[in-house]
Amino acid sequence: MPRTASVTVGTQLPPLKKTINQRQIDCYSGVRPKSIHTDVEWAKQKGFRAPLVQALMCTAYVSQMMMTWLGEGFVRGGKISASFIKPVIVGDTLTAHAAVTAVDDVDGRPRVTVECWCENQDGEKTLVGSASGFADRLRT
Amino acid sequence: MIEFKEINYDVVTVGEEFMSDDFLIKPEDVETFAFAVEDHDPWYFDKNAQTPFNGNITHPVLLGNQALLMRHGKYIVPAGLHAKMQYEFLEPLRIGMRVRTRGKVIDKYEKRGRHYMVTEFMTRDEETGTALVRGQFTQMLFPKSGVHEHAKNR
Numbered sequence: 124m125p126r127t128a129s130v131t132v133g134t135q136l137p138p139l140k141k142t143i144n145q146r147q148i149d150c151y152s153g154v155r156p157k158s159i160h161t162d163v164e165w166a167k168q169k170g171f172r173a174p175l176v177q178a179l180m181c182t183a184y185v186s187q188m189m190m191t192w193l194g195e196g197f198v199r200g201g202k203i204s205a206s207f208i209k210p211v212i213v214g215d216t217l218t219a220h221a222a223v224t225a226v227d228d229v230d231g232r233p234r235v236t237v238e239c240w241c242e243n244q245d246g247e248k249t250l251v252g253s254a255s256g257f258a259d260r261l262r263t
Numbered sequence: 264m265i266e267f268k269e270i271n272y273d274v275v276t277v278g279e280e281f282m283s284d285d286f287l288i289k290p291e292d293v294e295t296f297a298f299a300v301e302d303h304d305p306w307y308f309d310k311n312a313q314t315p316f317n318g319n320i321t322h323p324v325l326l327g328n329q330a331l332l333m334r335h336g337k338y339i340v341p342a343g344l345h346a347k348m349q350y351e352f353l354e355p356l357r358i359g360m361r362v363r364t365r366g367k368v369i370d371k372y373e374k375r376g377r378h379y380m381v382t383e384f385m386t387r388d389e390e391t392g393t394a395l396v397r398g399q400f401t402q403m404l405f406p407k408s409g410v411h412e413h414a415k416n417r
Contacts, residue, residue: 141300141301147298147299147300147301148299150295150296150298150299151296151299151300151328152328153328157341169405177328177345178344178345178348179324179328179331179345179348180299180300182324182327182350183296183299183300183302183322183324183327184300186302186322186323186324187300187302187304190304190306190322190323191304194306194315195315195316197323197352198316198320198323198352198354198355199352199353199354199355200351200352200353201323201350201351201352202349202350202351202352203324203348203349203350204347204348204349204350205347205348205349206346206347207344207345207346207347207348210344260315
């Protein structure tokens with residue numbers, strides 16, 4: 124099994140839990156009329172029961188997990204690839220998860236890849252994807 | 264003078280280019296972003312933090328919306344759903360940088376009756392030309408009638 128000093132395939136990162144409120148959405152997306160993120164009536168007109176969390180916001184949770192773990196190895200050379208598979212609504216509680224799927228030697232440096240996903244309070248996945256970075260100087 | 268059109272599958276062309284406005288990364292932008300995503304990493308805020316970058320940096324994903332909103336410099340975008348996002352982080356972002364994102368539509372396609380466009384992007388430090396972040400994103404274009412039925416499921 125591939126291994127670096129402290130990274131092994133199968134290792135799970137500590138999950139992150141976030142309950143997202145409207146003020147946070149407003150700050151992330153910017154308040155404007157005719158926005159499915161910040162205009163309740165417009166969101167309803169477009170078919171949603173409440174404003175949607177901007178999907179991109181959830182990549183920030185993946186980034187936070189990777190930054191906390193890899194630090195410099197994510198800032199320079201980090202990657203995220205995410206698919207947004209279910210809408211997230213204001214008030215939802217998301218939990219972001221990540222588990223190591225590969226440790227590869229890239230020019231003498233260990234690139235670690237994780238499978239990552241976010242689940243809502245009902246256990247439904249809203250984001251699935253992967254992230255990677257260099258694990259030669261772990262922060263945690 | 265830009266003549267803004269409402270975005271739809273027919274008006275978007277593969278190869279067309281987008282460019283954001285230039286943007287000065289300010290302390291309040293980082294604070295606002297941190298509040299929104301609940302991420303106050305000391306590398307971003309603690310002046311005494313020992314970072315490998317000779318000082319504080321900011322969230323690597325801070326400028327994601329600058330890329331996504333490039334379309335708004337050309338089109339009226341009533342609504343859309345973000346389907347996929349890819350990032351590659353090249354150099355740290357810092358407060359005080361003046362940055363700009365440029366992009367190009369690299370594909371558009373129809374899948375199960377839904378329309379998508381794919382845009383690649385690169386964000387650079389406008390003053391030094393340093394490449395900071397690159398990637399691509401896929402967005403679903405809503406029909407004029409509103410959101411597709413499958414997306415209303417909550």
